[in-house]
Amino acid sequence: MKFFIDTAVVDEIREIHAWGVIAGVTTNPSLVVASGRDFHEVVTEIAELVQGPVSAEVTTLEADEMIREGKQLAALSEHVVVKLPLTPAGLTACAALSGEGIKTNVTLCFSTTQALLAARAGATYISPFAGRLDDIAEDGMDLVRQIADIYHLHGIETQVLAASIRHPLHVSQAALAGADVATLPYKVFKAMVQHPLTDKGLKAFMDDWAKGAKAK
Numbered sequence: 001m002k003f004f005i006d007t008a009v010v011d012e013i014r015e016i017h018a019w020g021v022i023a024g025v026t027t028n029p030s031l032v033v034a035s036g037r038d039f040h041e042v043v044t045e046i047a048e049l050v051q052g053p054v055s056a057e058v059t060t061l062e063a064d065e066m067i068r069e070g071k072q073l074a075a076l077s078e079h080v081v082v083k084l085p086l087t088p089a090g091l092t093a094c095a096a097l098s099g100e101g102i103k104t105n106v107t108l109c110f111s112t113t114q115a116l117l118a119a120r121a122g123a124t125y126i127s128p129f130a131g132r133l134d135d136i137a138e139d140g141m142d143l144v145r146q147i148a149d150i151y152h153l154h155g156i157e158t159q160v161l162a163a164s165i166r167h168p169l170h171v172s173q174a175a176l177a178g179a180d181v182a183t184l185p186y187k188v189f190k191a192m193v194q195h196p197l198t199d200k201g202l203k204a205f206m207d208d209w210a211k212g213a214k215a216k
């Protein structure tokens with residue numbers, strides 16, 4: 001399972017990118033607004049930094065507008081993946097953009113049948129939102145698992161991108177569920193790397209090393 005980072009804050013991306021663990025980035029309109037940056041400018045900067053897939057979401061609702069906006073976004077960088085909502089218009093735009101060789105990420109997926117439609121519309125990625133299903137007392141990771149199983153069963157190449165990940169447990173659950181990619185907020189990366197036994201063990205090694213150096 002690959003990792004993407006789910007943010008439009010360049011400093012957060014730069015920090016986690018330096019760990020060598022992220023293959024791409026996802027953004028959404030809320031994250032772009034929270035970053036305080038110009039949309040096209042920040043997407044271009046992120047694409048240059050990461051040199052991997054960067055999802056940039058359309059902000060229009062009609063298919064012809066989404067197609068126009070998607071082409072503008074795709075023109076920003078070869079790394080841009082056009083993110084489209086799982087609506088009838090989003091599927092139409094997905095089919096049109098995919099037909100022109102533009103990579104797509106169909107977002108706001110909450111059912112297996114939606115995921116099947118996105119795949120048939122040529123989506124490069126499908127984004128089931130696990131955390132938002134958990135929020136309404138449904139099992140979000142069960143949806144991720146079911147989509148991964150169905151795609152596998154039918155030889156569908158659309159990649160399952162587990163989204164709306166809220167904590168490290170979601171990450172291991174997404175990996176076990178067969179997600180191709182999980183997109184994680186900055187704070188989840190920071191939580192994943194921490195372990196008290198790592199800190200305790202490292203302190204002991206450093207203390208022993210310093211004692212050894214003094215003894216020489």
Ligand code: E4P
Binds near residue numbers: 129163165
């Ligand atoms: C993914 O592409 C979305 O931007 C994101 O995962 C949504 O997460 P949230 O439900 O925590 O807002």
